[in-house]
Amino acid sequence: MHTLDISRIKAVTIDLDDTLWPVWPTITRAEEVVAEWLRERAPATAAAYPDSRSLRRIRERIELERPELRADLSAMRRESIRAALIESGDDPALAEPAFDIFFAERQNVVLFEDALETLEFLASRYPLVAISNGNADLQRIGLGRFFKAALSAQGFGVGKPDARIFHAGAQQAGHAAQAVLHVGDDQRLDVEGALNAGMQTAWINMDARPWELEAKPHAEVTSLAQLCAILR
Incomplete structure (x- = not known):
């Protein structure tokens, strides 16, 4: 049973990763492409970091060492590649083209089967604004x-759950936050963040996860198609 007030909705903001497509298969594939690229151009680094798992470990380490980069996932990824190259004795200048390889593959997403129809539905009815902490490029x-x-988060300077990025999304949509519905999969970043910004929220829960926070979304759906059914 949802408490969504559809009459209030004048615009929609929406998360990207794990809302419109599954992100980790995409990231894993991009990391594997970088690992293959490094085998040809930086063999010492490739030996030390031969696959997606090892590349992800150094990226997680850089996140702990460089917390100032957490709002800029592109810089975080670039610096993790640079650190791997330096530690292995390879040319750190290779970090730039290696990141370009990663970034290009990162955009090769596979949409959830109902995502395209959902975007067509939402965009035909509301101003639609993406709000993401990731570095997907919609174009x-x-x-x-x-x-x-x-x-x-990278372009704006702060990410979810900070209310400022939600307020900026509402402004881009041309409406007050109270007139905006935010749609996303993350309980804290999407739902709690948007609620604190004054928005209505719809939680995309495709894996039957339990709700863990005190504040609750206005609607919980198991698919994007179900969200469209509610909004019709």
Whole structure:
């Protein structure tokens, strides 16, 4: 039973990773492409970091060492590659082209089966704005036509759950936060963040996860198609 007040909704903001597509298969594939690229150009680094798992470990280490980069996942990834190269005695200048390889593959997402229809539905009814802490590029992915604007933590300077990025999303949509519905999969970043910003929220829960926070979403759905059914 949802408590969503559909009459209040004048615009929609939406998360990207794990809301419109599963992110970790994409990231894993991009890391494997980088690992293969390094085998040809930085063999010592490739020997020390031969696969997705090892590349992800150094990225997690850099996140702990460089907390100032947490709002900029591109810089975090670039610096983790640079650290791997330096530690292995390879040319750190290779970090830039290696990141470019990663970033290009990172945009090669596989949408959830109902995502395209959902975007068409939402964009035909509301101004639609993306709000993401990730570094997906909607133009390169081919979804830019659905969105009035896209905000990222990297470009904006702070990410979810900070209320400022939600308020900026509402402003880009042309409405007050109280008139905006935010849609996302993360309980804290999406739902709690948007609630604290004054928005209504819809939680995308595709894996039957239990709700763990005190404040609750206005709607919980198991698919994007179910969200569309509620909003019709």
